[in-house]
Amino acid sequence: MEKGLSQKTLAIQLGLDVPRLCAIERGRVIGVSAAFAKQLGHALDLNAAELAELEWAAERDRIMREVVRATDAAVSDVINDVLASISLLDRQRWPSLGKLAQRLALQIREVDSLLPIKENAMP
Secondary structure: OOOOOOHHHHHHHHOOOHHHHHHHHOOOOOOOOHHHHHHHHHHOOOOHHHHHHHHHHHHHHHHHHHHHHHHHHHHHHHHHHHHHHHHHOOOOOOHHHHHHHHHHHHHHHHHHHHOOOHHHOOO
């Protein structure tokens, strides 16, 4: 939406630096709060419908993050239970399961390292 503001002017109005504003514009920052969306909407002089759409987008993003967080926690619990069960099995009779558990644990750590860093989240 073009409202005639420079990025620098908008960043100052929002209390951000320009690189942070650019990151938000490009979707590199996750978790923009509804309060920030409202502040942004007012700075851009959005009409009521545009402002409502922007606030809903922020709320929808918050809901999706909570769903993902809950899902991640549940999946993590199941995986930990499976790994614990495998480690209790008789390794003499099931040597390949121990190796499988080790590979699975390594892959989980690799996936965790690829997840977005929480410090990119907005308040």
